[in-house]
Amino acid sequence: MGLRKTSTNIALPDENVENENREVPRDFTQLKFQILSLEPSERRWAARDLGNHPEGVPILLETLETETVVPVLDAIFTSLQKHPTHECVNGLIRFLSSEDASVRNNAIEVLQSMPNALETHILSLLNHPDSDVRIFAIDILQQLVHQNAPEWLKSVLLDETHVNVVATAVDRIVEIGDSSILPTLERVAQRFAQHDYIQFAVNTAIERIKEDTYA
Amino acid sequence: MLSELDQKSAVADKLVITDSDFEKFRDFFYRKTGIKFENSKRYFVDKRLIDRITATETESFRQYFSFMRFQASGHEQQALINAMTVNETYFYREEYQFECLVENVMNEIAASKRPGDTIRIWSIPSSTGEEPYSIGLYLLEKWPQLDNFEVEIVSSDIDSNVLDKCAQGIYNERSVSGLPARVLKKYFTQIGVGKYQISIDLREAVKFTQVNLAQPTQTRAYRGFDVVFCRNLLIYFDDASRRNAADVFYDALLPNGFVFLGHSESMSRISSLYKVRKFPKAMVYQKPA
Numbered sequence: 001m002g003l004r005k006t007s008t009n010i011a012l013p014d015e016n017v018e019n020e021n022r023e024v025p026r027d028f029t030q031l032k033f034q035i036l037s038l039e040p041s042e043r044r045w046a047a048r049d050l051g052n053h054p055e056g057v058p059i060l061l062e063t064l065e066t067e068t069v070v071p072v073l074d075a076i077f078t079s080l081q082k083h084p085t086h087e088c089v090n091g092l093i094r095f096l097s098s099e100d101a102s103v104r105n106n107a108i109e110v111l112q113s114m115p116n117a118l119e120t121h122i123l124s125l126l127n128h129p130d131s132d133v134r135i136f137a138i139d140i141l142q143q144l145v146h147q148n149a150p151e152w153l154k155s156v157l158l159d160e161t162h163v164n165v166v167a168t169a170v171d172r173i174v175e176i177g178d179s180s181i182l183p184t185l186e187r188v189a190q191r192f193a194q195h196d197y198i199q200f201a202v203n204t205a206i207e208r209i210k211e212d213t214y215a
Numbered sequence: 216m217l218s219e220l221d222q223k224s225a226v227a228d229k230l231v232i233t234d235s236d237f238e239k240f241r242d243f244f245y246r247k248t249g250i251k252f253e254n255s256k257r258y259f260v261d262k263r264l265i266d267r268i269t270a271t272e273t274e275s276f277r278q279y280f281s282f283m284r285f286q287a288s289g290h291e292q293q294a295l296i297n298a299m300t301v302n303e304t305y306f307y308r309e310e311y312q313f314e315c316l317v318e319n320v321m322n323e324i325a326a327s328k329r330p331g332d333t334i335r336i337w338s339i340p341s342s343t344g345e346e347p348y349s350i351g352l353y354l355l356e357k358w359p360q361l362d363n364f365e366v367e368i369v370s371s372d373i374d375s376n377v378l379d380k381c382a383q384g385i386y387n388e389r390s391v392s393g394l395p396a397r398v399l400k401k402y403f404t405q406i407g408v409g410k411y412q413i414s415i416d417l418r419e420a421v422k423f424t425q426v427n428l429a430q431p432t433q434t435r436a437y438r439g440f441d442v443v444f445c446r447n448l449l450i451y452f453d454d455a456s457r458r459n460a461a462d463v464f465y466d467a468l469l470p471n472g473f474v475f476l477g478h479s480e481s482m483s484r485i486s487s488l489y490k491v492r493k494f495p496k497a498m499v500y501q502k503p504a
């Protein structure tokens with residue numbers, strides 16, 4: 001006993017694998033069936049392998065609706081992440097309102113890695129009924145180089161009623177706003193006069209924008 | 216008359232890597248390896264690309280790029296990967312993790328096995344071998360239960376040059392400077408000025424393989440491990456590649472298996488697959504049963 005010598009009988013990784021469920025050919029048609037398997041480990045492998053097929057995206061999205069086993073869900077998200085397409089973004093946005101927090105967080109994480117494909121969805125996300133999704137939209141906005149970004153943030157500052165969403169927008173505007181946004185920020189301070197945190201955030205933002213403008 | 220060397224460097228001086236060349240290379244390299252070069256790495260990348268263009272006697276980035284991609288043997292692609300990797304490593308790097316391995320993790324694993332069973336450890340990336348050999352040394356020196364089990368150490372890297380060095384097991388002064396003198400004396404033979412070769416027993420105790428962590432076809436054969444070490448690679452990856460790595464390790468591990476990451480690397484942001492285990496000396500990730 002001790003450290004096993006490689007010259008003798010170490011189990012080479014390649015040898016190990018043959019006797020597992022890998023002997024099933026990994027073509028697309030078969031993967032479509034395997035992702036329906038009753039065995040979670042088979043579903044996980046099918047989800048992993050479907051990631052190599054662009055036409056696997058709709059199947060993966062559909063599976064998300066019903067799958068509950070965490071390692072399988074995780075594999076589905078990892079595979080979807082390989083396809084930053086509109087189809088994928090469209091499909092994932094639905095799960096931003098999922099009841100299941102882990103699905104929701106995974107959807108956020110994966111969408112965050114595809115800001116460009118998300119661009120056309122920003123407005124609808126900023127108006128999403130769920131305030132977490134609206135905050136998420138503001139985060140995405142920050143990664144996008146888009147000429148409308150300051151306009152969009154301004155509309156959040158003027159119309160948004162949820163305090164956390166507004167607070168996020170105030171934080172973000174510092175990076176892209178110029179002195180023309182100052183009156184809007186003052187409006188925010190009035191609208192949320194009862195909220196100390198917003199007062200503080202607005203004052204900091206105003207100071208920093210002024211510093212940048214007049215520096 | 217210019218010497219051949221001068222001619223080469225004169226050619227190299229004229230080569231320029233444009234922004235769009237850089238973008239093209241960066242996308243290609245990312246898809247191949249999971250490594251994302253930020254703009255700040257531009258100098259590092261340009262210099263190595265120019266070296267490869269000169270070495271292959273191609274005349275421009277464009278010519279080199281298509282030569283490299285369509286060469287049937289794939290030799291140049293490998294040479295390019297070898298040139299772009301950062302292989303910095305040394306013995307007993309982040310030693311507290313090896314302490315945690317022998318003081319906590321191995322004991323937990325042993326408790327779930329029978330005497331005589333095999334315990335399997337995968338160290339990826341190996342770089343020039345200091346990490347997997349450190350694991351071997353630590354087990355030999357500091358894990359009293361080693362005699363009751365068979366421990367297999369497999370270690371992998373994408374870079375074919377470093378794998379040759381692993382097999383030779385010859386290290387310089389800097390690389391062994393973290394080793395206690397006693398350990399150096401016991402397990403190494405000095406074979407030249409500032410050159411030490413690790414004993415044949417250790418060289419035989421680690422199986423080295425070439426693996427690209429970003430290629431599912433290459434990683435899926437790696438199964439049935441109790442411990443994975445993956446240190447100082449994820450820092451070069453973006454979130455998507457990290458997430459993929461977390462999945463690869465999950466599939467490589469047995470239930471209750473452990474993952475050690477480098478000290479600045481974390482799994483919590485990239486994967487919900489693991490439990491965090493806080494041991495006195497280190498934080499380790501564990502695959503749930």
Ligand SMILES: C[S@@+](CC[C@H](N)C(=O)[O-])C[C@H]1O[C@@H](n2cnc3c(N)ncnc32)[C@H](O)[C@@H]1O
Pocket residue numbers: 248249250300301302303304305308339340341342343346371372373374377426427428429445446447448477
């Ligand atoms: C800085 S070294 C880390 C060595 C050792 N684990 C340590 O912590 O000291 C990084 C290594 O990662 C390897 N590497 C880079 N991309 C890889 C990939 N996609 N798959 C496997 N290894 C990779 C490089 O070749 C290099 O040897």
